[in-house]
Structure formats: C-alpha cells, structure tokens
Amino acid sequence: MTGAILRGLSGRCPNCGKGSLFRAYLKPVEACAACGEPLGHIRADDGPAWLSILVIGHVLVPIAIGVEYVAVWPMWMPMVLWPLVGLVATLWFLPRAKGAFVAILWATGAPGSETDEAI
Numbered sequence: 459m460t461g462a463i464l465r466g467l468s469g470r471c472p473n474c475g476k477g478s479l480f481r482a483y484l485k486p487v488e489a490c491a492a493c494g495e496p497l498g499h500i501r502a503d504d505g506p507a508w509l510s511i512l513v514i515g516h517v518l519v520p521i522a523i524g525v526e527y528v529a530v531w532p533m534w535m536p537m538v539l540w541p542l543v544g545l546v547a548t549l550w551f552l553p554r555a556k557g558a559f560v561a562i563l564w565a566t567g568a569p570g571s572e573t574d575e576a577i
C-alpha cells in the first residue's frame with residue numbers, strides 16, 4: 459500500500475506507476491493509459507481539501523508567526539505575503555493529497571464511488 463500511496467502522491471497510477479492519474483489539475487482519468495486500471499469512479503470527496511488545510515495550516519502558521527516575531531516590515535507586506543504563500547502552497551499540495559487519497563481508496567478496495575453497486 460505504501461508504494462501505491464507514493465505513486466498517488468506523484469500523480470501516477472496507483473497500480474502501475476506509469477500512467478498519469480489526472481487528465482486535468484484535479485480531474486482523474488477514467489482508466490490508466492498504461493495498464494487500463496479503472497480509476498475514474500473513485501471519489502476522494504473532501505478528503506484532499508481537509509488534508510491540505512491540515513498540513514498547510516500546520517506548516518504555514520508557525521512559519522508566519524515566527525517570521526512576524528522577528529520581521530520589521532510594512533503592515534501591507536504580511537497581508538499580501540502570507541495569503542499568497544498559502545495559496546501557492548495549497549495549489550501545489552492539493553493534487554498530491556488527492557492522488558494519495560485516490561491511491562488509498564484504490565489500495566484498500568474501498569468503493570469510493572456513489573453508485574448503489576457497492577452497498
């Protein structure tokens with residue numbers, strides 16, 4: 459399962475690691491182009507957003523507090539800097555979080571879909 463999660467984190471197919479997991483920024487492919495594994499039915503729902511908030515918040519807030527403690531700069535600077543850093547960090551982290559969630563759902567065999575066939 460660790461290998462699948464690492465492949466998901468890198469945006470690759472959790473099964474083979476060769477095909478891409480996404481066809482757009484956060485839109486998963488219907489099936490892996492390399493091995494044909496169906497991936498489009500797996501729904502990560504709010505998990506990636508939750509993980510992004512958790513990780514980025516716990517990394518960025520202590521850094522911001524530490525920098526603000528020693529920095530001497532105009533008031534507008536942190537009001538512009540920290541939201542931009544948070545935005546860029548979140549945009550970088552979100553596809554990795556979604557890849558990890560899809561990989562975990564795939565590796566555990568969780569249905570991850572909203573169809574009635576899994577119930």
Ligand SMILES: [Zn+2]
Nearest residue numbers: 471474490493
């Ligand atoms: Zn594959």
